Amino acid sequence: MAGYKPHRLSHWAALLQRLSGLLLALFLPLHFLALGLALDGAAALDGFLTWTDTPLVKLSEVVLVGLLSLHFLGGIRLLMMELLAWSEMEKTMISIAGGATVFFVAAFLLNVFG
Amino acid sequence: MAAKTEARLWLVQRVTAIIMTPLILAHLFTMIYAVQNGLTASEILERTQGSTGWAVFYSLFVLCAAAHGAIGLRTVAVEWFHWRGRRPGLLALATFLFLAVLGLRAVIAVVGGG
Amino acid sequence: MTSVESPSSKTDRQITVRIWRGDARGGDYETFLIPDKPNQTILDAVTEIQRNQEPGLTYRFACRVGMCGSCAMTVNGKPRWTCRTLVETVSGSSGVLTLAPLRNLPVIKDLVADMTVFFEKWGRAKGRFDDGGAPDADFVPVDPTSADRREVDAAIECINCGVCYAACDVVSWDEDYLGPAALNRAWSLIRDEKDKGRIERVRAVSEKGGCLSCHTHQRCAQLCPNQLNPTRSIAGLKRAVMSATLKGEL
Numbered sequence: 001m002a003g004y005k006p007h008r009l010s011h012w013a014a015l016l017q018r019l020s021g022l023l024l025a026l027f028l029p030l031h032f033l034a035l036g037l038a039l040d041g042a043a044a045l046d047g048f049l050t051w052t053d054t055p056l057v058k059l060s061e062v063v064l065v066g067l068l069s070l071h072f073l074g075g076i077r078l079l080m081m082e083l084l085a086w087s088e089m090e091k092t093m094i095s096i097a098g099g100a101t102v103f104f105v106a107a108f109l110l111n112v113f114g
Numbered sequence: 115m116a117a118k119t120e121a122r123l124w125l126v127q128r129v130t131a132i133i134m135t136p137l138i139l140a141h142l143f144t145m146i147y148a149v150q151n152g153l154t155a156s157e158i159l160e161r162t163q164g165s166t167g168w169a170v171f172y173s174l175f176v177l178c179a180a181a182h183g184a185i186g187l188r189t190v191a192v193e194w195f196h197w198r199g200r201r202p203g204l205l206a207l208a209t210f211l212f213l214a215v216l217g218l219r220a221v222i223a224v225v226g227g228g
Numbered sequence: 229m230t231s232v233e234s235p236s237s238k239t240d241r242q243i244t245v246r247i248w249r250g251d252a253r254g255g256d257y258e259t260f261l262i263p264d265k266p267n268q269t270i271l272d273a274v275t276e277i278q279r280n281q282e283p284g285l286t287y288r289f290a291c292r293v294g295m296c297g298s299c300a301m302t303v304n305g306k307p308r309w310t311c312r313t314l315v316e317t318v319s320g321s322s323g324v325l326t327l328a329p330l331r332n333l334p335v336i337k338d339l340v341a342d343m344t345v346f347f348e349k350w351g352r353a354k355g356r357f358d359d360g361g362a363p364d365a366d367f368v369p370v371d372p373t374s375a376d377r378r379e380v381d382a383a384i385e386c387i388n389c390g391v392c393y394a395a396c397d398v399v400s401w402d403e404d405y406l407g408p409a410a411l412n413r414a415w416s417l418i419r420d421e422k423d424k425g426r427i428e429r430v431r432a433v434s435e436k437g438g439c440l441s442c443h444t445h446q447r448c449a450q451l452c453p454n455q456l457n458p459t460r461s462i463a464g465l466k467r468a469v470m471s472a473t474l475k476g477e478l
Binding site: 008017018078079086 | 447457464470
């Protein structure tokens, strides 16, 4: 307990958690509206999907997967810190969150451009 | 604000996060799989149309995300934009309704028909 | 603002000290030069300036040895104790020291901040021992190795210096936020076997501005000169609030 020195990592982690949450909240309505196009039939949705078949849009989808993974895994870290007994494993948790994010992003990247 | 309300909002945010954990994992893996070799409307709708399972899955996801995001945005409004009084609560309610309505509409769009 | 050459200075090097001067209505930085002496603390530097250059400079200190917490101020952007911080640690190769009063608190004058609201929040968090109105008939056994007592011991050495309060972002974002010190003290009392005010305290820390507003930035734990961990205490408070909510005790 004495000599506990957390790193600025937790400060950055908190900021990223908030910013990713904000961006996801802004994106979500667009996501719902796009899917809602299917109400007008598959062709309407297809038209939209063709329009999104550009590298720029695909790149932003990768970014979104990244944001979701970051927020999701960062959230798990927070839940662990708040609900479980205090652990000094913070750096490990952040590394796991970072590593898993990279995994998800890479998997999506490979498939969306593959 | 009353201690009870603050505590309940906080709890709802944490509980929706916990509920969404398996949902997000499933969603990420589904997306990674679905974007292989391009994404078309019929691919999406084939999977989702007429499916009670996906209807329940996505409805739950939408409602949790709407509540979680609404409470999060309320915190940002209070801390970064210094909103006070009734405005933060109204923002949360409006956000929840907006996301829930758009989201459930999207669920109907991809589950209905077929 | 000429510098005074002290006969005991070993080098001709000087330290530039920028000090915020002013009061609640506003102010600005003034620059002073002092000789660069080895093992000089920030408190030494400020005292040198006040005695030899600017008698009107206002600052706080008491024990000078890191026991009272009175000398806390913002040093090159970070809240620190000036009596336990060496000039050379902070100024480094740039040779520049920037001093300002503690963040998040109103200024009285120059480097002196008004700690009133800090202690008000201490009270609002019910950071005071509650014996329930009547002392126990017999001693309450306190086992130093029990989980409760270990939690209390980890949090109890707070001397209210205000460094954590100044460091906390949520304090700067939300004027209702009770802050790390007050919440840390509430936690040490909630886990105290002898205290009788547990449920009032749990209610006090779950109000708006209570423990639930902590976003675990951990600046408090990073900067506490006594190496306490208010984030850890606040995590404990969150669990206490959570169970009280689920049990309908709030």
